[in-house]
Each structure stands twice: as structure tokens, then as C-alpha cells.
Amino acid sequence: MKIILLGPPGAGKGTQAELISNKLNIPxxxxxxxxxxxxxxxxxxxxxxxxxxxxxxxxxxEVILGIIxxxxxxxxxxxxxxxxxxPRTIGQADGLKNLNIDINLVLEIKISDEIIITRMSGRRIHxxxxxxxxxxxxxxxxxxxxxxxxEDLIQRNDDKPETVLARLEVYKKQTDxxxxxxxxxxxxxxxxxxxxxGANSPKEVSEEIFRSFEKI
Ligand code: AP5
Ligand code: MG
Numbered sequence: 001m002k003i004i005l006l007g008p009p010g011a012g013k014g015t016q017a018e019l020i021s022n023k024l025n026i027p028x029x030x031x032x033x034x035x036x037x038x039x040x041x042x043x044x045x046x047x048x049x050x051x052x053x054x055x056x057x058x059x060x061x062e063v064i065l066g067i068i069x070x071x072x073x074x075x076x077x078x079x080x081x082x083x084x085x086x087p088r089t090i091g092q093a094d095g096l097k098n099l100n101i102d103i104n105l106v107l108e109i110k111i112s113d114e115i116i117i118t119r120m121s122g123r124r125i126h127x128x129x130x131x132x133x134x135x136x137x138x139x140x141x142x143x144x145x146x147x148x149x150x151e152d153l154i155q156r157n158d159d160k161p162e163t164v165l166a167r168l169e170v171y172k173k174q175t176d177x178x179x180x181x182x183x184x185x186x187x188x189x190x191x192x193x194x195x196x197x198g199a200n201s202p203k204e205v206s207e208e209i210f211r212s213f214e215k216i
Contacts, residue, residue: 001024001026001080001082001104001105001213001216002080002081002101002102002103002104002105003020003026003080003081003082003083003103003104003105003106003107004083004086004087004103004105004106004107004182005017005020005082005083005084005085005107005109006106006107006108006109006175006178006179006182007108007109007110007111007198008111008113008116008167008168008171008172008175009116009120009164009167009168009171010111010115010116010117010119010120010123010164011109011110011111011116011198012109012111012119012198012202012205013030013084013085013109014030014032014033014084014130014131014132015132015138015202015205016107016109016202016205016206016209017030017082017084018131018132019202019206019209020082020206020209021082023210024080024082024213025079026079026080026081026082027076027077027081027082028081028082028084029068029071029077029081029082029083029084029086030084030085030086030130031059031064031067031068031083031084031085031086031088032084032085032130033084033130034067034071035049035053035059035067036053036127036130036156037128039053040127045063045067048063049063053157053158054157054158054163055163055166056158056163056164056165056166056167056169056170057166057170058088058089058170058174061089061091061092061095064086064088064092065092065095065096068086068095068096069099072099072101087178088174088175088178089174089175089178090177090178090181093178093181093182102189102190102191103182103191104190104191104192104216105191105192105193105194105212105213105216106182106186106191106192106193106194107194107195107196107209107212108179108193108194108195108196109196109198109205110195110196110197110198110199111197111198111199112199113168115198115199116164116168117161117164119134119137120159120161120164121159121161122134122135122136122137123155123156123159124140124144124153124154124155125153125154125155125156126146126148126149126151126153126154127154128149128151129146129148129149131146131147131148133153137201137202138202140153179193192212192215192216194209194212194215196208196209196212
């Protein structure tokens with residue numbers, strides 16, 4: 001299975017990606033997680049990306065496509081993969097198409113702007129794995145600690161309300177057009193496009209997603 005998860009910031013892509021990746025046993029490839037790891041390791045990529053991400057803007061297509069090509073060359077991607085936060089522009093989607101990879105399923109998680117704002121302010125993440133929690137809706141077993149490693153949870157730099165608004169604008173301008181892009185490909189190929197309601201609980205959303213696998 002080769003899957004793309006589409007949806008605005010805070011839609012629950014990372015939350016659902018972890019569940020899907022465990023269920024289908026395919027790697028979860030989040031360009032956001034890869035960039036945050038580069039920032040915490042202070043690599044040249046991280047230094048370049050930090051300012052852009054803190055402002056809520058997008059890293060260049062060229063850099064992102066370079067990251068993706070390198071990641072896909074790893075052995076664990078042979079049996080399929082799940083993209084979370086990629087592609088995010090028409091340029092990235094064209095770049096992916098040029099790699100001759102046939103995507104089976106595009107899942108769009110739909111959600112309103114109001115819900116996004118409340119989710120972002122309560123989000124906490126485990127930096128090393130990218131696991132995402134919410135202080136109210138999806139709390140860790142021990143406050144402030146990752147369920148798997150017991151390490152500290154942190155708040156993301158770009159979850160400040162003003163940056164969240166900037167990210168939402170960027171999504172509407174640059175990523176939303178991908179919905180029509182993939183609906184059009186669906187008409188011509190075996191690719192399936194499925195919308196799910198991201199306003200439901202994480203469990204309900206994942207059940208809706210798992211049901212869509214039966215259509216593939
Ligand atoms: P990225 O890390 O991809 O962020 P994003 O797309 O803005 O999405 P988020 O990670 O904020 O939200 P999510 O949908 O994963 O939600 P989550 O599951 O955490 O990108 C960050 C930045 O990196 C970009 O702004 C850009 O600068 C750069 N970048 C990355 N990829 C790029 C690319 N391809 N091209 C260019 N630049 C790129 O959930 C959110 C919160 O809600 C959590 O607290 C969670 O616990 C909670 N929650 C989840 N589901 C539910 C639910 N059903 N009910 C209640 N609460 C829920
Ligand atoms: Mg995420």
C-alpha cells in the first residue's frame with residue numbers, strides 16, 4: 001500500500017498515521033518529523049528549515065523532494081509507505097509522479113478551522129518519535145511523558161496561535177489544490193480518493209479509515 005494523508009495542520013494526520021502504519025506494517029514518512037529531527041540535530045538542513053517552519057511557511061520543493069527520494073531508497077519502503085504532510089504543493093505532487101510511484105490511496109482528513117485552533121494549543125509531542133498527544137483529547141498515561149519511552153513531551157515551536165493561522169493560510173493556498181489534483185487522477189487511474197471526518201474522536205476516525213482499505 002502506498003498512501004498519502006492530506007489535511008490541514010492539526011487535522012490528525014500524525015495521530016492517524018501512527019495507527020495506520022502499525023496496522024499495515026508500513027513506514028510512516030512525515031516530512032515535518034524529518035525536518036524537526038534535522039533541526040534538533042543542528043544539521044545544515046535543520047538550520048535552513050528552522051526559520052521557514054517557525055514562520056509557518058513551506059520549505060522548498062527541491063529540498064523536500066531530495067528528502068523524499070533519499071527516504072524512499074531505504075529498504076523498509078519496498079512494501080509500501082504512508083506519507084504524512086507530503087506532497088504539499090502541486091510541484092511536490094508532480095515530482096512524486098515523475099518518480100513513477102503509483103499511489104493506491106489518498107486520504108483527506110476534513111476538519112474546521114475552529115477545531116484546529118483548540119487542538120494545536122493543547123498538543124504535546126515526543127520529539128524523537130514525533131508521537132503526538134493532546135492535554136485534553138489524547139493525554140499521555142503520565143502527564144508530560146511519552147507513553148513508550150517515558151521521555152519528556154514538548155510543545156512545538158510553530159504551535160503558537162499566530163503561526164497556526166499562517167500555516168492554515170499556506171495550506172489553503174498551496175495544499176488545498178491537491179484535492180482536485182488527486183480527484184482528477186482518480187478518474188484516470190486505479191488511485192482511490194477517500195474523505196474522512198476528522199472532527200470525530202481519534203478512534204472513530206481510524207475506524208473510518210480502516211473501512212476505506214476494503215475499497216482498495
Ligand atoms: P508538519 O509537521 O507536517 O505539520 P502540519 O501539516 O502543519 O500538521 P501537524 O503536524 O501540525 O498536524 P497533524 O495533522 O499531524 O495533527 P496531529 O495528529 O499532530 O509540518 C510542519 C512544518 O514543516 C510546515 O509548516 C512546513 O514548514 C514544514 N514542512 C513539512 N512538510 C513539508 C513539505 N512537504 N513541504 C514543505 N514544507 C514542509 O494532531 C493535532 C493535535 O490534535 C494533537 O494534540 C492530537 O493529539 C490531537 N488530535 C488528533 N486527532 C484528534 C481527534 N480526532 N480528536 C481530538 N484531538 C485530536
Ligand atoms: Mg503532524
